[in-house]
Every structure is written in C-alpha cells, then in structure tokens.
Amino acid sequence: EVQLVESGGGLVKPGGSLRLSCVAYGFTFSSYTMNWVRQAPGKGLEWVASISDKSSYIYYADSLKGRFTISRDNAKNSLYLQMNSLRAEDTAVYYCARGLRWPDYWGQGTLVTVSS
C-alpha cells in the first residue's frame, strides 16, 4: 500500500527555519518525481516545489524561490523541504505528493505555524 508520512512541522518564530521530511512506503520511491504542496488555514492548495526521480530537475513556485529548498534521499525513501526566513504567510499544512503530471498519492500533511 502506498503511504506518504510527513513530519517536522511545528511552531517557529518569524525569520526562523524548519526542515520537513516525508517518508515513502509501498512503492519504488526512486522512480517518481515528488512534490510539496501547501494549504494555508481555510485557503486553497498551493504548489510549492517538485523534484525529479534522480534530483536532476528541481522546480519551485516563483513566490518561494530562494527561501525553500527541496531535496531527496532515495536510499532512505525520503523527501525533504528546507524552509528558511519563514514568514507568517508560510503558515500552512504542508503535503508531500507523488508524481509529476498528476500527483496521485498524498500524505496527511504536517502543520507549520509561523508566529512570535
């Protein structure tokens, strides 16, 4: 059974950093592009970043470029999102999702709250 389990969320002060993780189960992680998508409280979905199977291609939403870094470790079946210079507007549930053209499996998300 395909499963994606995110972790690493929590409360962080403005300007702080946080690293999210997503561990994959039940499929060949190294064969898939992976994504981060976020959802602010009561708001819609927002694509954050994507990374190809071998990390050859990395894409970011324009609004986040320079502050967030997506990476992966295929040996550990893990996806990461390093978030720096966090702002209140980065408060959201962060989901990892499998697949490039149509993400088909999603984790349950991890909540990041940026507040002083």
Place this chain on the structure above:
Amino acid sequence: QSALTQPASVSGSPGQSITISCTGTSSDVGSYNLVSWYQQHPGKAPKLMIYEVSKRPSGVSNRFSGSKSGNTASLTISGLQAEDEADYYCWSYAGSSTYWVFGGGTKLTVL
C-alpha cells in the same frame, strides 16, 4: 489570487448533476492536456479524481467526468450523493517558467 479561476461554491440535490469550471489562459489550461481534479474532504488530504483532462484513476466512480474547451476545463459529477460534498480543486501545467498552478477551489454542497 489563484492562477486558475473556479466558482467559490456550487450546490445540487441528490441525484442531480453539477459542473465545476476551471478557467485559465492560453498559457496553461488552453495549451496542455494536463488538467487534473482533486476532491478534498475537511481535514483530509486531496484525492485525485481526474487526470489528463478526462481520465479516471482506478477506483474513482464513473459519476465523475472531465472535459476541456479552450481555456476552460470542467468537472461534472452526475447522480450527486451526500458523500460528494467536499472541496474540489483543478490543477494544470502552466509552462516551463510557472510550472504548476491550482484553481482557488470550489465548495460543493449537496442539498
């Protein structure tokens, strides 16, 4: 403001059909057959319902169908059921600089 425009809400009675529109531009929806639709119940992760405009993943009811005309994609749900009440989002490829965009979401209420 989302890149793709969806109605904020739609409603229908059990058994009826409804259609949710997703309007983009010639740079996204109009140029690529890479439109997907997601269903999200409160507090849950999104679920893929339609991909590549009109294809259904295994296990998704055939009451869900997708189409596209010009810069607008549509999701139709026929034979509405109470369990269909949820938020629905469209997602499209938007070219090699913007990459991927979501619609703002539509809340479906089953009356």
